[in-house]
Amino acid sequence: MAMERNVAIVGWKQTKHSANYGASRERMAFELVKSLLADLKITKDDVDTFVLCCNDFQDGRTISEVYPVAWIGAYMKDQTKVDADGSDAVLYALMRILSGNYDTALVIGWAMGGSEFRNQSIMNYTLDPIYERQLGLMNELSIAALQAKAYMLKYGLSEKQLAAYAEKNLKNAAKNPCALRQMADATPDKVLQSKPLYLPLRELHGYPATDGACAIFLAAEEKARKLTNKPVWIRGAASCQDTYYFGDRDLVKVESLRKAAGRAYKMAGIKDPSKEVSVAEVHSTFVSQEPIFAEALGLFPAGSGAKVIDEGLSKIGGKICVNASGGPQSANPFTVTGLIRVAEASSQVAGKAGEHQHPGAKLAVAHGQTGICGQHNTVFVLSSD
């Protein structure tokens, strides 16, 4: 499973995420790609292949990508689309370059989750249409609440400690210029006073409804070195899907993420991620998923969620910084969120994260999920060398 070519992420760009972008998807995608290409001092003709990610349910129209295609410069050019979280689109772009057919690829995803659709009602469409959906008990929030409660009971994480995870992320977000929900003055009490969703989850454990887009430019080694002096090398990449019904899987263990991470680390030659990885961007839709996913990624020992937050092991400057960007608590444009994790992890490794830079970030893990509570997980290992 070793990679036959060295492939790097050489450029990335996010919108300033917002509750209402105020213009069309096409405008959003156009502005973003235009400025990314300008940053890299290249034109659309330097892009060998385009890989898009979006979701028709969330965009509310059939084959949603047909319109933005021309706006991002993909007209008459090689282009395809992944219908999953953006992290899978990066994985496909990587495969296309590894094949030797292409040297460069542009990945872009967009979502109008803030101004156009209700996230939860869209997520209900991933549920089993015959039984679970009709019953009305299962939804993105209720399942995440069950998952949170399961972890808290099993490993003794208190509500206050869970709120401290949200506090960390909201404060990190205040340092991230692209974040939508920023709270420099966040405290566990403020989190615990926010609107209850499905207890123990509250509004500030979750995510803001977000309009946003993210684009990433990948290149094979030779091209990458020409385009930047700080390429971010993809050293490992893998994905894995879990069982469908929630009763069939251990929501706290997240077996599929463990498998995906194991494969990605093996490719990257990482033996002990808890010692080698310095920074992680985790697609924790609800803050309760952060310790669960970080443990499945092998960054912290199982059940250490309380210890990690109490000792500040995952804060900026901590042992392994998790979600320096604020994670999905700062902005969660559906399908783009995993792509943003890859972009933010790249920022960290390249030392370009600015105020929310984790000092000495060399090896990063980026994680994306599709579905509810990590049904499908994708993992990247990114390195500065």
Added chain:
Amino acid sequence: MRDVAIVSVGYNGRFVAKRPDINIPELIQAAVENALAKTNLSFGDIEAVIEGNMPTFEGVNYPNLWFSEHLGAVGKPVMRISTGGTTGMSAFHAAYYHVASGLYDTVMVVGWEKHDEGDVQVGLIGIVLPDVFAMMQNFSPEMSGQGTSMFSGGSTGGASYQAMSYLAQSNGSVEHIDMIAAQARANAALNPYAHLQVPGCKPEDIAKTPIISYPLRFGHTCPASCGACVMILTTKEKASKASDHAAWVKAVAGATSDATTGNLVDGQITDPAEQAHCKVMAKKAYKMAGISDPMKEIQVAEVYDGFAHQELLWPERLGLIPEGKGPEYVAKGRLAIGGDMPVNPSGGVVCTNAIGASALVRVAEAALQVMGIAEGGHQVPRKVHNALAHGWGGLFQFVTVTILGDAPRK
């Protein structure tokens, strides 16, 4: 670059209008089991799965999650691809890149649609005029009903525009579309998996059907089918152990034109029959496959003909027959199973359309022709060295091309 082979093609059974007896995961599982049974492989040998269909048609988002167990994919990578009508072939291309990248050796690709569980035209109208349609929906509940009925032409409306333009350019008439539609229905009768089978169908039979949107008759249009298609791909090293048959992937290409019906490029309005992106991608694919004279080197083609006139249009744009010669070729029987450029011996999409599967079925049928094992009498009589498969999607914006051969690329 690694050589990639198709070693198995599986169907859930014959494509039909309604399958009330099974649900979607069961439909898919039947095709998966069928494909595996034709190989020496078991579930454990499949390292990754690629899945695709039209997202909104059956009302389930990310259905790949739902099929986990039925795909045998628990604990494996699954990638979901969706690009409108080209979905099946885009998913096939993704499967190809899974192997060509060197990350995986043996992968499975699944394309499916169960049209009896959704409203196809409602989904399709959204492509024709998505912005207007969305506006109508959002404006008021009363308007949303009218919005639906206002554009009830669905894809046929756009296709009739393309057909008129094509007939004008190629000096064809409605009778030529009758001829190719009759050929498709008769070919389908030789394919045990095809949906609309009319043994010995004659152009006169098609001519009796009413006009839906001039020049397209009811007999020129495709049915809404239920069915799934599965293929297994592997490396050169593993191909001969996996199966007795192999079709080698020699080229893959896909591109997109603009979304508007009349492509508005630099202020110049072109028409949907022009298909510049199809010509560009065909050239690219021939170059990748090392084919210099497609008319001689390609022995059979499977094109995505949701509407019968497209079975004349695409071979022209793909360079398989001379430009403007479609009507002449069909009149002389040159596109028939025994002709010198057989097109759609399977009966094509106009006889079987499970949308998310249709573009994948084109590759599957091309693979069966290369392997020489097409069942029921639709195997072309001459030796097939190279076969071309084509897909289109959206409102003619998307195009995908795949070329398969009986030996790996040189």
